[in-house]
Amino acid sequence: MTDQVTVFEDHKNQRIEYSTCYMCACRCGIKVTIENDNVRFIQGNRNHPTNQGVLCAKGSAGIMKQNSPGKLRQPLLRKPGTARGAGEFVPISWEKALDMLTARLQNIRSTNPDKLAFFTGRDQMQALTGLWAQQFGTLNWAAHGGFCSVNMAAGGLYMMPFAFWEFGDPDWDRTKYFMLWGVAEDHASNPIKIALEKLKRRGAKFVAINPARTGYQAIADEWVAIKPGTDGLLALSMVHVLLERELFDWDFLIRYTNAPFLIIDAPGSSDHGLFWRNAAGHPQVWDMCTQNFADGMEAGSNPSLSLLDKHITPAGRTVRTVMSLMIEKYLDASYAPEQVSKITGVPAETIERLALEMAQVAFEETIEIACEWTDWTGRKHDKFIGRPVSMYAMRGVSAHSNGFQSARAIHLLQILLGTIDCPGGFCAKPPYPKPVPPPVKPAQHSAPNQPLSSSPLGYPTGPEDLVIDEQGNPKRIDKAFSWETPLSIQGLLHMVITNAHNYDPYRIDTLILFMANMAWNSSMNTAEIQKMLVAKDSEDGEYRIPFIVVSDAYHSEMVNFADLILPDTTYLERYDTLSMLDRPISETDAVCDSIRHPILKTNRDVRAWQEVLVDLAGRLQFPAFVHENGEKRYQDYKDFIVNYQKEPGIGFLSGWRGKNGDQHLRGEPNPRQWEAYIDHQSFFQHHLPLNIRYFRFVNQAYLDFAVEAAYIPKAEPMFIEIYSEPLQRFRLAGEGVYDGPRPTQPADRERLAKYFDPLPFWYEPLEQQRVSAEEYPFFAVNQRPMMMYHSWDSQNAWLRQIIAQNFLYMNRQRGEHLGIADKSWVWVESHNGKIRVQVKLIEGCQEDTVWTWNAIGKQSGAWALSPDAPEATRGFLMNHLISELLPEKTGERRLTNSDPITGQAAWYDLRVRIYPAAPGEEGTWPTFPTIKPLPDEPRPVDRLRYHTHPPVNLKS
Amino acid sequence: MRLGLVIDLDTCVGCHACAVACKEWNTSGTTGALTDYHPYGAEPSGVWFNRIRHFELGDYPHNKTINFPMSCMHCENAECVTVCPTGASYKRAEDGIVLVDQNKCMGCNYCSWACPYGARELDRASGTMKKCTLCVDRIYDMEIPEEERQPACVLTCPAHARMFGDFDDPESPVSRAVRERGGYELMPELNYQPSNKYLPPRPTRPIPTENLKKRGIRQVKDWIHQAVTR
Secondary structure, eight states, rough: OOOOOOOOOOOEEEEEEEEEESSSSSSOOOEEEEETHHHEEEEOOOOTTTTTTTOOOOTTTHHHHTOOOOBSSOOOOOOOTTTTTTEEEEEHHHHHHHHHHHHHHHHHHHHGGGGGEEESSOOOOOHHHHHHHHHTTTEEEEEESTTHHHHHHHHHHSSSOSSSSSGEEOOOOOOOEEESSSSOOOSHHHHHHHHHHHHHHHHHHHEESSSBBBBBGGOOOOEEEOOOTHHHHHHHHHHHHHHHOOOHHHHHHHHHHHHOEEOOOOOSSSTTBBBBTTTTTTTTEEETTTEEEEEETTOOOBOOOOSSSSOEEEEESSEEEHHHHHHHHSSGGGGGGHHHHHHHOOOOHHHHHHHHHHHHHIIIIIIIEEEEBBBBOEEEEEEEEEEEEEEEOOOHHSSSSTHHHHHHHHHHHHHHOOOBSSSTSSETTOOOOOOOSOOOOOOOOTTTTTTOSSSSSOOOOOOGGOOOTTTSSSSSSTOTTTTSSTTOOOOOOOHHHHHHTTSSOOSEEEEESSOOTTTTTTSSSSSHHHHHHOOBTTTSSSSSSSSEEEEESSSOGGGGGGGGGEEOOOHHHHHHOEETSOOOOBBBBEEEEEEHHOOOOOSSOOOOOHHHHHHHHHHHGGGGGGGSSBBBSSHHHHHHHOOOOSSTTTOOOOOOOOSSSSSSSSOOOOTTTTHHHHHTTTEEEEEGGGGGSSSSTBBBHHHHHHHHSSSSOOOOOOBOOOSHHHHHHOOOOOOOOSEEEESSHHHHHHHHHHHHSSSOOOOOOHHHHSSTTTOOOEEEEEEOTTTTTTGGGGOOTTOOOOOOOOOOOOOHHHHHHOOOOOOOOEEEEEEOOOOEEEEEEEEOOOOTTEEETTOOOOOTTTGGGGTOOOOHHHHHOOGHHHBBBBBTTSSOOOOSBTTTOOOOOOOOOOEEEEOOOTTTTSSSSSSOOOOOOTTTTTOSSSSEEEOOOOOOOOOO | OOOOEETTTTTTOOOOOHHHHOOOOOOOSTTTOEEEESOOOSSOOOOOEEEEEEEEOOOOOOOOEEEEEEOOOOOOHHHHHHSSSSSOOEEOTTOOOOOOOTTTOOOOOHHHHHOOOOOOOOETTTTEEEEEOOHHHHHHTSSSSSGGHHHHHHHHOTTOOEEEETTTTTTHHHHHHHHHHHHSOOGGGOOOSOOOEEEEOOOOOOOHHHHHHHHOOOOHHHHHHOOOOO
């Protein structure tokens, strides 16, 4: 098309830069037009594997994030003589700030490194922060996974070679039936939206299971209004339906899972429920052809599923298969749709139909891709067989105290259907698949001036791996890897402030938080947490948490409680890596990683947090960061990323390695690696050849490839563990018969015995077990608005025009029945507190559930918003209703309100009662004091007319 | 040529990506800046060319949530043009885009009263009426790569729920989509003949389960053990 009358903008003063978005965790590729050092336009990068040219509202609104008046401008120190939280700060130079911090940290490191607690929030560089903590030598490090969605990671990785979240995705181009469990609008954002359109275009069916119908569920072919926290039960009822009709993939179970493995059946003994192993330590199977026992890890046997039989070993022990246990468990009437319907609220007919629909698609609409490949036994195949049913689940399932077992239940459904890493199924994203669970154990000991022997986080496989002292007490401040939550593989950031305040298990000295809003939306029980942050010790008069360092780019509520504020840059002003060592951006068919680089000059006295970490690592003489003579090994972050090697040839970035930049995945450091990434639009993509695209957990060529790329240690098959032996070990410990560490407190014993079922099962969420459903008749949960990411976006001038106040959404018929009018103000009470909020009555809400948008409510004055912003006066947090501790029980120590297995914060277990506010009672409650503006923080403007050049008028 | 948009209600998830991409392009566009009032204050508002409505159909549990983006429809019979006293509002003969000449507009609001779709926005800072330009300053700019010469909203839509093209060409993707998917215009009874069209949600494919149901319950003792070599 051409046009004679339009005048176009002058591109001469513009430049195009490619980088990576940071407005949420998707990490889309962005193409940024910059004009005179201002952002003209941010659009999706068409060539980028994650977003393929599209961009969400948040991504496009990056302009207003860059121009937020809430940006931090300089390092600040709490004004001497003023109280923490009073909001009085004085500028301090970077040199002074870092000298002060170095001295403090040096003292901690040389005496008791665990006195430093270092926790990160929206951290996209955990490989670096984890290495830093390991080199410092503190056990007390984790990112925010514990309060985010660790259940999805752990639930998957203790059962399968990969998981939901960033570890796997449906094969979007081939799946014919997609089931979405719970809220997932924030993870993933653009990839799921792109995919849903593909499904719809192809005529695939999209089923959404969620108590709310907004977001993705709006366009679902079928919406299943489930009661919160019952997803696992629904999945297991579908398992019941499939087993009852013998609708499962026999081949898949026998070849790729531990369903045929034999388990010792000797109740009361120390090895009950463990695999019966041979001298080599391998689990055994019963070979139906030789009618004898065989090694389950050797190729060539014909294992029997021995559905109803038990076997007697030569030594006279009774053993039975995993499959026989599954049959016994899941065919029980308690999983029948009629029973399950009463708890989930989903009609029995729907449960049965959905299960049969999936079986129909999996087994009658099978797809085949012609391709020669060889499995781990050396067997050659001429095609990949696909069962095109796929699922995805995220936070909605995760944020319950039964989320770990519920995630496993959903995976079990996929496994029975044989839809794992096959065409049209649920597929791994490199560096996954990995062995089940990944072979990394958490560090257990710290010592002065010593790095930890491994990462502070890892995957325990038995009680021996816990991080506890000789009395069995936690060694970490968040009590991760203790009897209370043994498999807390991502820590429990939501417990750090409470435990540190209570000196439980000990008093720390310094708390460093990076980009974690723990004084507001990221903590349960926000008002009490704020009190803890300023509480003083009655004896020494010091703060109970003596020193708090906060690094953030913006004036969050947490920044207000810092003693030292270290201002970070924006995402357009710094170098970053989205690394294969960490949370890469791979697709199911490609290895991908990416970078950010400074495309704008900063105009403030700020430093990227990763630069500060590398600097501190040198100052503190971390062995991995200094030469033997004590000189710094790395000039800066950029230098570190290029030259650090985890093992020879393996570094943070996979692309353009080797001296000449001509090697990928493995190769010597390339001094011009950053430039190579920048030349290639800031990402690296290595497409997997077709023969290593599927069944990778047993695909020999893939296994060899993954060893070469250092994703896995050995080219051995990675079988699916339907039955989890690690869980059984903990259960034996709880039962008091384990041959190893055992807990002493009754609460721990009971929890281990009850919840560490080696087969997926469902139980009522823990808080709900202690709160009366009659007294608190509603479930209360959060959903994620697609145009806002957690607390970040209320400062965004454009996004807050879309939403600046959240409401409590309630089923219309139910609300009318209770005499609650649309838009009226109501009180919402839980066992922990009460809030006053404004209601909206809608149809898209399960009748026993209320929900709201997450993290819209703000503390007055934060984020450089005007004190009367609706986020503070009418918006609200549900957090005030949620306790970080379970309701008290006589004779029991206070326990975390988390999944008893993983420590995942149980945000969505909340039950509430609701009643109309009195006439005239309006506005949100509770309210908080207005946070003072920081020095040099600009005052909110009345009018904003953002543009990068005067308008180019049309010729008229 | 008759340019316009097709919006797919089957895939629109209501994410507001189109609205924000429009805002960021057009605030430095031919009628920019698009003013924001009290952007950090008690009642943030501003000039937007594209707004997303959300509403529900049917009563629980048979309800459906509809996300409905609305912007200028670039009507064939554009009353906004007819009522304009200064000639600022005009419809281009060559491509059917309805525009407002910012040099002629005096902000009298007649056009916004004439528009039944709520597509016009008065910028109180400039005192002029503004509206969707179909990114006329993108789609013809030969310095922009050809595949990107589309309105910002179409370029960005993550659910590919927006299409842009020429309705006069019966073989254009927009004409085909309207033909094949039963695309419709809003408020045809007014005879404004809007260019933009909406595609209704697709019917759901039924998945037969009768055969599997007929299999019935099978006792485990009746299952036939399958020999599978590990």
